[in-house]
Amino acid sequence: MHEAGLMQSAISSACEAARQVGAIRILSIQLRVGTEAGVAVEALQFAYDALVSGTLADGAPLILDKIDDSDILELARVEVVLP
């Protein structure tokens, strides 16, 4: 169950990117998850729900794009609100 650590790192990278452009809120976080990445999407979602509150992304949906036959695991894009 290393999904929590991976998700923590995804959320902090997303918040960091949002802050850099001066965003006031994150609307969505999108991850690309290969079917061979060795992570369970359910566990990623569970970790996200547990870790996101109190951050810029509080309330924002997590979008998980499954990629077949790939071991990719990346924070793909973040949708933010600018003031």
Next chain:
Amino acid sequence: MTARVIEIHKSLLGKNAAQAARNREQFRHAAVAVVNLLSSPGAGKTALLERTLSDLAGELSIGVIVGDLATDNDARRLDNRNGPVIQLTTGNICHLEADMIARAVEMMELDALDLLIVENVGNLVCPASFDLGESYRVVLLSATEGEDKPLKYPTAYRSADVVLFTKADLAGLIGCDVKLARRNAEAAAPHAKWLELSAKTGQGMTAWYDQLRHLRQQMAAHQNLCRGG
């Protein structure tokens, strides 16, 4: 207020991958072949190590890193006359990561070693995703686990260079179909070498030692090549 999409495309395993690459470079420089042992809990990693260290004592200088959630029982079990044994207790972390290996290696005299064997945390899921900088990944399948383990945990087996069928002496007693186990392992890892052994009786251990010797020679040859010697 306006919405904007920021493209990031940052690997979540990037930090580990970078550290693994640094480890690999360090191992290559010291000409140490590194084996990452993966299996479920109780498949016989420590028994395999006990016998290996004892049989190869005086021939190869072998360092060992053992990972567990808690206790140093494994390190205490391993009476290693061939080199250092370092126990990593990970707390609640279910796998070893490249930076844990880097810290453990700091406590060793790497240049004095021929081989470094890392006994990963007993878990067939998470350790498969974390490159430690090893030259060789060995995944165990014990006779007592059921022939279909490689089909149930394909990610771990797919990453194997060698699949070791352990507790082979028990297969007949408990009705384990070794041919079926092998077919399943080959389906998950067609490129991997298959070895059958028993650390208890010693059956099949010679082929495993030859594999380790071969790996050691490969690493030494590679280093000579790099030095132009």
